[in-house]
Amino acid sequence: MIQFDAVHKRFPNGTTAVHDLTLDMPEGGVTVLVGSSGCGKTTTLRMINRMVEPTSGTIKVGGKDVTDQDAAALRRSIGYVIQQSGLFPHRTVLDNIATVPLLLGHGRRKARARAAELLETVGLTAEAGKRYPHQLSGGQQQRVGVARALAADPPVLLMDEPFGAVDPVVRTQLQDELLRLQKELSKTIVFVTHDVDEAVRLGDRIAIFRTGGHLVQCAPPAELLARPADDFVADFLGAERGLKLLSLKTLAAVPQGPAPEGDTWSLVCDETGRPLHWASQRTELPVRPLRDGDSLLAALDESLASPTGLVARVDAAGVLTGVSSRDDIHAHAGQAHADARVAA
């Protein structure tokens, strides 16, 4: 969908921002560009909608060279979400979202109707549409930013550290929302971040850049974590990259058995079957029940925290279905690593 072919970018001051970049970003997938600051990831993103012009090489979107197109028209056909949202402070939330449809000459009424629809899509109330950006929280502003980028239903979405300025809890929510949206919309998304965990969570493919604008490795997250191309990538992914790999796997396949009864510890549930806590004769300890979709990493974590080494498994309604042992979880974790090595 987006193809970089031997792209160079040198700024007038002589620094090379992007060095000989050849990269394919597949249609309907999330490509995450990561690297420390000054590695050229943002420049790479901004060359796609011609906010930055390449010094040499070609960039194609949907098979068409971007430099052959009118820059403003090209930008209207590509969604763009910026750090700290970049909303227009003097326009209501609704009019902010309607920006591109209005530029495209859709009528005001039609543009606003579309904007109202999108408010809901990104999880905001209709009431929020009448407000001005400064009246919203940082997380809400980011949602508006995403809605604005989606307004003209562009096939491509560029996101430049969109969740960089919000707190970790909101950040996780926004990431979840993006994944949910992406499931529905299947956009071609290019996402820039310096946060490895965010990259692993969101990316179908991750491209790691090194200072000087060199692309070091581009691969699916599991492959990247199992087989980093060199020490730079390994260092960048961090010492816990084995654990990060587990965050990509769910515990659906881990076998479960019946909850223990009459042992030192027993699992106490409420009358509907939802786990409440672990109980011994002397004390109670908290339980964090997990669903099939939760990650092996979460399961491993809970198995260490649980007094019995057992992880309570629940269905979508939160009702206990069984427990999994630390050994089974460990075995699956090991298998996940072995699989990743083979796949890579």
Added chain:
Amino acid sequence: MSIDWSWISGHTDDLTSLTVSHLQAALSAVFFGLLISLPLAVVAHRIRPLRGFLLGFSNVLFTIPSIAIFVLLLPVSGLTRTTTVIGLTVYTLVVLLRNTVEGLDSVPAKTKEAAKAMGTRPLRTLLTVELPLALPVIMAGVRIATVMSISLVSVATYIGDGGLGQLFTDGFQRDFPTPVIVGVVLTLLLAVVADALLVALQYVLTPWRRRRA
């Protein structure tokens, strides 16, 4: 120094027409001042090297004594309202130009960037993003320019215009304080009312600044 109230009641028509003429001169100056300042400010904002020159030039104009300006203009436009308005317009430039440039400077880079990235062309960005966001600073300039012009109109009495300023010369010449006092009070009132109206106008034009979170 007592006020001759009967003089006032006997001259309401004159006072009304002088007030209207006074206000008209001042507002024309602000209008033309804006007309000239806006494009110049855009140029000064976009083309850095011209900025110092344009702002410096408007400062120099401001230092010319007001009577001198009228005298200089006499061969060009004579003893007319045009001379008054041109003279006053020159003085508004220094405030209007500087504030408009500063207003444009105050627009966050992030916001302009967003407009560009959404596919807004430069002229539309200027009209629909930059100028609205610069409005509070521009309006601060308009308020100063308006009040300043209202007080300056009187100087044009020297060239036979001057609105309410004519009351001062009249009063001084006849050693009769009432017209002077009335002139001062009406000028003050005009300035206060005009300023209040501009504050109200700004309130209407910038709805996003009303409800602070």
